[in-house]
Amino acid sequence: MSSFLSGRANEVGLVVGIVVLYAFLAFMAPNFLTPANQLNILRDAAFVGIIAWGMTLVLISGEIDISVGPHVAFAGVVLAKLAASGVPLPMAVLLVLVLGAFIGTVAGFLRARFEVPSFIVTLSLWLALRGIAQVISNAVPIVIMDFDFQRFGSGALFGIPIPAIIMLVLFVVFTFIATRTVFGRSVYAVGGNAEAARLSGIPVAKVRTIVFAISGVLAALTGILMASRLGSGNSGAATGLEFDIIAAVVVGGTSLFGGRGTMLGTLLGVMFIGALVNGLVLMGVDPFAQGIVRGFVILAAVMINIISIRRVRSR
Known part of the structure; x- marks a missing residue:
């Protein structure tokens, strides 16, 4: 039992942290513990969590992707533009997903083929995708006149928000990928030591x-x-979303230096960040001050990450 807990020290610590955070916010934030607000937290957390599964793999592989926030806005604008042009929504959704895969593949190819640092590649995308979205839409929201489609993002199934259900299903899928597949083990190997992984035959x-x-x-x-x-x-949607995602993944124990991290830790990190952001809003904290708190959380998580890595290496 003690060996299991020591191997899950980060997750156990996060559970304790979430309990403490909930106790604090229950006392300080009005209506924080109401069922309706907890469902709101779950719904908002889904928009962080869905991308966080992919970001966990990216960070474990020793890379980083800061373009995801503008990518979210870009995908929404392209979808709305296609729908407004008469493309059936199911087809538009499929095209946007394929385009997302293509953009990610191009970023990965530039990193892998030309050894361009992933921060530079995705920083370029961060600027380009937001700019393209603004040009396409003239910086004006493009309305999607389909109420069935609108219920997909804001509706619920058995009382649980649909985005949260998608997030949890993907959590199971990516947990399996990370722990039970050759590809998952390869991601850890590449992040741990890319040259050793290459010599062992990993592409x-x-x-x-x-x-x-x-x-x-x-x-x-x-x-x-x-x-x-x-x-x-x-x-203008998803502004700053990339920082909440990276914060959730790092708070969840994934190393910024690669080779270490779990989907369970990321899930706990997503719930921690979701509860924190929601609580700050309910407490009436100034939005600029919220940025300070979230920045401090990211810095603290990185420092804890570095200290824990040093302790492991010193053993």
Whole structure:
């Protein structure tokens, strides 16, 4: 039992942290513990969590993708534009998902083939995708006149928000991928030591390309869900979302240096960040001050990450 707990020290610590956070917010934030608000937290967390599964693989492989926020807005705008042009919504959704995979694949190819740092590649995408979305929409929301589609992002099934159901289903899928497949083990190997992975026969370039393609698909899916919830494609949507996603993954124990992380830790990190953001809003904390708190959380998580890695290496 003690060995199991020591192996899950990060997850156990996060559970304790979430309990403490809930106790604090229950006392300080009005209506925080109401069932309706908990469902709101779950719904909002889904827009972080869906991409977080892909981001976990990206970080474990030793890379980073900061383009996901603008990618979400871009996907929503493209979807709305296609729908407004007469393309049937199911076909538009499929095209947006394929486009998301293509954009992620291009980012991964540039990283793998030309050794361009992933931060630079995705920073370029961060600028380009937001700009393209603004050009396509003239920085004005494009309304999607389909009420059935709108219920997809804002509706519920058996009382549980549909985006949250999608997030949890994908959690199971990506947990299986990370722990039970050759590809999952390859991602850990590449992040731990890319050169050793290459010498052992792992196609490092292919692994890097695939993790970015996955991130692109999940960003596109989130963009579709967000457009459904908003009822429009908005080039200003998902501003800063990439930082909440990275914060959730890092808080969940995934190393920024690669080779370490779990989907369970990311799930707990997503719920921690979701509850924190919701609680700050209910407490009436100034939006700019919220940024300070979230920045502190990211810094604290990175510091804890570095300290824990040093302790493991010193053993």
